[in-house]
Amino acid sequence: MKNKGILIVISGPSGAGKGTVCKQLLDNNTYWLSVSATTRTSRTGEEEGKSYYFLTKEEFNTKIEQGDFLEYAENYGNMYGTPRSKVMEKLDEGQVVILEIDIQGALKVKESFPDGIFIFLLPPSMEELKHRIINRASETPESLMTRFKSAYKEINYISKYNYAVINDTVDSAVAKVESIITAENCRVDRMKEKILDSKEGLIHEQLYD
Ligand code: 5GP
Numbered sequence: 001m002k003n004k005g006i007l008i009v010i011s012g013p014s015g016a017g018k019g020t021v022c023k024q025l026l027d028n029n030t031y032w033l034s035v036s037a038t039t040r041t042s043r044t045g046e047e048e049g050k051s052y053y054f055l056t057k058e059e060f061n062t063k064i065e066q067g068d069f070l071e072y073a074e075n076y077g078n079m080y081g082t083p084r085s086k087v088m089e090k091l092d093e094g095q096v097v098i099l100e101i102d103i104q105g106a107l108k109v110k111e112s113f114p115d116g117i118f119i120f121l122l123p124p125s126m127e128e129l130k131h132r133i134i135n136r137a138s139e140t141p142e143s144l145m146t147r148f149k150s151a152y153k154e155i156n157y158i159s160k161y162n163y164a165v166i167n168d169t170v171d172s173a174v175a176k177v178e179s180i181i182t183a184e185n186c187r188v189d190r191m192k193e194k195i196l197d198s199k200e201g202l203i204h205e206q207l208y209d
Contacts, residue, residue: 004094006184007113011106012121013151015132017167022100024174031096034087040078071108096181103154117184120161124168
């Protein structure tokens with residue numbers, strides 16, 4: 001049985017601008033964004049339950065054992081995971097559910113949600129990616145290098161995704177993601193279920209036959 005909602009996974013290398021794009025996407029639309037759990041310490045301005053659920057390593061491990069995560073991955077020494085139950089609940093309600101996660105996590109989600117929509121967010125150039133990573137005040141020189149090297153490797157996974165969006169300006173990247181979601185909502189297989197639900201005469205019969 002297919003979920004009524006649409007699962008949209010937005011991922012890409014560190015510095016591609018996933019956070020900024022998702023924030024504006026959520027400001028413009030009534031999509032539901034999954035809040036991840038992490039073992040990393042909170043940065044200035046981050047709020048518990050809004051930016052992340054900040055957990056200890058022990059708490060995180062207990063949740064792994066209980067099967068509470070849809071996927072989890074280690075990222076630069078910290079654990080990150082997507083809480084399963086909320087995502088399933090929102091999909092059952094028919095909502096557009098957004099996951100903003102890294103590439104390892106996206107590939108794991110694809111195993112259980114092959115019908116999800118996987119969007120790879122790209123920086124306009126590797127030079128720009130480097131600037132963006134360097135401009136993050138929270139990074140040490142070592143972690144900058146690690147993030148930059150893994151970004152290079154991660155771009156190879158783009159072929160596993162359905163869509164690629166270049167984040168040259170936030171407005172245009174957000175507009176492209178919105179267009180993808182609109183198009184996905186109009187797909188015959190999704191519309192068919194809605195039309196069958198509403199049992200509307202001719203259109204219903206034509207699609208049904
Ligand atoms: P940051 O520490 O900068 O907030 O996030 C580091 C990386 O972890 C980013 O690429 C972010 O997208 C990713 N991330 C955040 N939440 C999750 C999650 O639930 N699962 C996975 N696999 N990655 C996540």
